Amino acid sequence: MDKHNLTVLSEFILMGITDRPELQAPLFGLFLIIYVISVVGNLGTIILTKMDSRLQTPMYFFLRHLAITDPGYSTAVGPKMLVNFVVDENTISCYFCATQLVFVIMFITTELFILSAMSYDRYVAICNPLCYTIIMSRGVCSVLVEIPYLYSTFFSLLVTVKIFNLSFCGYNVIRHFYCDSLPLLSLLCSDTHEIKLVIFIFSVFDLISSLLIVLVSYTLIIVSIIKLSSAEGRHKAFSTCGSHLTGVVVFYGTLIFMYLQPKSSHSFDTDKMASIFYTLVIPMLNPLIYSLRNKNVKYALHRTLEKKKRSNLGFRIGPCK
Template sequence: MAWMEEQNKTVLNEFLLMGLTDRPELQAPFFVLFFLVYATSAVGNVGMIILTMTDDKLQTPMYFFLRHLAFIDLGYSTAVGPKMLVHFVANENTIPYNWCAAQLTFFIFFIISELFILSAMAYDRYVAICNPLLYTVVMSRRLFFLVYATSAVGNVGMIILTMTDDKLQTPMYFFLRHLAFIDLGYSTAVGPKMLVHFVANENTIPYNWCAAQLTFFIFFIISELFILSAMAYDRYVAICNPLLYTVVMSRRFTNDTEEINIIFKALLLIGVYIPCMAWMDKHNLTILKEFILMGITDLPELQAPLFGLFLIVYLFSVVGNLGLILLTKIDSRLQTPMYFFLRHLAFTDLGYSTAVGPKMLVNFVDDQHTISYNWCATQLTFFSTFITSEIFILSAMAYDRYVAICNPLLYTVIMSQRLCQVLVAIPYVYSVFVSLLTIIKIFISSFCGHNVIRHFYCDSLPLISLLCSDTREIKLVILIFSAFNLFSSLLIVLVSYILILVAIIRMNSPEGRNKAFSTCGSHLMVIVVFYGTLFFMYVQPKSLPSLDTGKITSLFYTLVIPMLNPMIYSFRNKEVKNALGRTWKKGANTLIKIYHRIW
């Protein structure tokens, strides 16, 4: 739309539609008549779509095509009908230049689609009548394979085309590329397995594969909803604000939209867990409805002081991390890869501290330290998701510091916005997958009836100790993933900082060395505190009482570290302190202006 606006040599802003008639006395009757026709069409087609989707007896190829026919009928009638009805009651029968192009685009799109859908329906009737015995075979395997292959090739082609063609580097095609990726994702989550079932005699799917398929399918479907919403907003800006289109739909906005989408995909992927809760509840062999959390201490005289202490710690953590997120979003000087990762670090800190903190504080003032079965599973899911994500985000930050110090001239090229988004998206998706895999395995196992968790939150190891069934497989899965997460992320950090150290030693200028150390000093301090806590937790001396020491260590990395990270980056980072000062001054000036206007 914006491109057509630029190419419009005559600077034509609107068209005049003559309508059906220019006789005033016929406007009202025509409006009523065609309003009833359009309303009947919309209700009928929407009803047909819903009916063929919900009724089990209408799940045949014939009604599959009928549903799409109804969708197309609804599409091109809606492209024309509402505007025509408005013209009957409006004195000004004009249509903007971009709206005219949009209306024609949608109308032609749906009309052409209907031609091919009708052809497909004719072929369906031919097979049903001429090959009735082979109907379900022909109209399933061959057709589905053709549809899936066309879909896969089309989406892959769209992704490659919008990435390689310089003329397609616009917000519209940016969103279209992600839409094609999502379409490819959820069709691939279902399609290949269905194709295998057509040719295999054994139509089984393992438990873990079933969970993974459902997880990825819902993951991509939810993502598509948000991408479609972003595309609708993009079209709104292009049509209603064409002169400001490139400003409003800037690269920063599209990247922010993608960043929000990354977070939402990771969080909403956990939405898969909601139906899983009901399913796990049915498979809970001991009908266990709640757990009792022992808490930090059972001494009554310590409850109030500890409540006050950890309330202050948690509030500092929330304010610090939220402030860091907002600061790195709104300050134009902090729009670099380093602060992009720092924003996500603050988000994960806020996530896992909030998964644990509020419930722990409630238990200090509540006599009944209970947590429901489903809430326990939910708490553990969110906690493990955010803590795993943080490990790999810290690794990505170490790689970012390596590139900044060892390849400063190529920094902006290597650490592109797309790479930064990938380095954040992969930890979120991976951590959700690992969390769901391990937690579902725990909660579908049978508990012995003991419901006392010797901890202040639902953790995997205390829960495993309550299981009656064989726990070797669950422990092995947790051990493998924990070892992989810890050592792979630590390897990236160590290699990055060894290379950074070598580069710093080779520097001749003392100023350059000091600048390099200050660049990675804050991150190195966070790394030492975080990994030091984890290693102390898993490699503590046997002479120490493991339970109490484990609680103290858990307290440190669930509440204290999320509080320390914003402080470290605020007090040791001049850019963050300067940004905080600028934001504070802007806020103060705004409040003063509001005060003067009111008084």
């Protein structure tokens, strides 16, 4: 950040979700509950898939990393948004704003490619089950996760550094409840053609490439399932990818609605509603989608609770003398 930015702007003012005082307390309570469920649910998924020996498969390896990215971007946004409900002036420092933008872009971009990796995993499991353990080896799974983390970190830093190295005007009110790239671009006095082009190219590449992997994988999966002779086999095959397909539709549907809507119907209020959904609601829904619809995760939770109950009972009774 250059001297011009530091002297002219040291902080921003976030407009928040609403300016109606009577809605501040109810919305604070609602979003606090959503955030707590999100954090607890995703942490539970991480712990279960790490501890339970029956969940040491590629599918749950990707699910664990999905449970890392979800609270990653919801935590980048949620706590600050909750604080803004109870303070008089919703200010955010320039440095914290840049940090928030980095983590939001990084975790959301990573989630796009983890979802596509999960779809490829389901394709191999259903269409090529005999070679599944060979194709989806530990090394391959690690690469499919590590590359998105590295790429998304580069993308987020590139966008953030470029935005905050440009000159802001004196107006510092962000028409959003967190620091997002589009509201920040509207505050710039410098020529934004280059940074807009960078964001557009990377965003289109991320969305289309990851979505293409998902569509191709599920097209091949559906073709393979249709060829199955037994109804029981088709049902079992659909059940193995039903949760993931639900999560994909919800996540990609929200992003497509937000970024590909016509300019005539585009508004910051619409952006805020979509942003609330994908930064707070989806991280809460994902543990419910992948856990409540997954028998293995439910059995793992049951086994963990039973083990905990037995250990507590043994501790209370004490050793026999």
